[in-house]
Amino acid sequence: MMKQKLSLYFVMGSVDCTKDPLAVLDEAIEGGITMFQFREKGKGALIGVEKYRLAEKLFERCLAHNIPFIVNDDVDLALTLQADGVHVGQEDEAAERVRDRIGDRYLGVSVHNLNEVKQALSARADYVGLGPIFPTVSKEDAKQACGLAMIKHIRAHEKHVPLVAIGGITHQTAKQVIEAGADGIAVISAICRAEQIREQTKQLYEMVMDAKQKGGS
Numbered sequence: 001m002m003k004q005k006l007s008l009y010f011v012m013g014s015v016d017c018t019k020d021p022l023a024v025l026d027e028a029i030e031g032g033i034t035m036f037q038f039r040e041k042g043k044g045a046l047i048g049v050e051k052y053r054l055a056e057k058l059f060e061r062c063l064a065h066n067i068p069f070i071v072n073d074d075v076d077l078a079l080t081l082q083a084d085g086v087h088v089g090q091e092d093e094a095a096e097r098v099r100d101r102i103g104d105r106y107l108g109v110s111v112h113n114l115n116e117v118k119q120a121l122s123a124r125a126d127y128v129g130l131g132p133i134f135p136t137v138s139k140e141d142a143k144q145a146c147g148l149a150m151i152k153h154i155r156a157h158e159k160h161v162p163l164v165a166i167g168g169i170t171h172q173t174a175k176q177v178i179e180a181g182a183d184g185i186a187v188i189s190a191i192c193r194a195e196q197i198r199e200q201t202k203q204l205y206e207m208v209m210d211a212k213q214k215g216g217s
Ligand SMILES: Cc1ncc(COP(=O)(O)OP(=O)(O)O)c(N)n1
Pocket: 009, 011, 037, 039, 041, 072, 073, 087, 088, 089, 090, 091, 092, 108, 109, 110, 111, 128, 129, 130, 131, 139, 164, 166, 186
């Protein structure tokens, strides 16, 4: 179930969009995204009540289409909205504490190596987000790209962990990422910067599902 939901995970905040974020999400949903993360971060990001109002509207869209709505970093916001889950990284609130606060909502944890995967699992994470696989323009403080080899390494040692790959993934590389052992791809720019969001999201979805069916994961 978790692995299916991770197939095409769209991560987005207002800063990533060149048009209305609600319209972007609507088109991405029509294109077939399977999970959504509200990541309101970076220069010009909304704060306070404006951030809350945008989150609320995006959440409504996800609810109507049965798409899990995950909040990045902000556990209080997730709890206030009664969102489906939270995603935290190594520098955020500790995963164990987040798990205690959110109960059985989804918990995603960012990882960069096998050791962090093991720690995330012992903190009762539902999935891990491994990245950046390739160089990314969407995260200012991204670490060095780890490449497809890190997906293969982790999969060789943790056969069952639900793993979504993130960072610089495009239509050109989605298939290889699944073949390397990821259960899905998480993307910002491949959707936000697409000229035709619905069509290009649909293509990504079909590529991922095709690669998964052929045994990638
Ligand atoms: C699915 C997914 N994977 C990794 C991240 C990165 O989280 P983090 O390292 O905490 O960085 P920020 O996104 O908070 O800048 C993610 N958001 N989603």
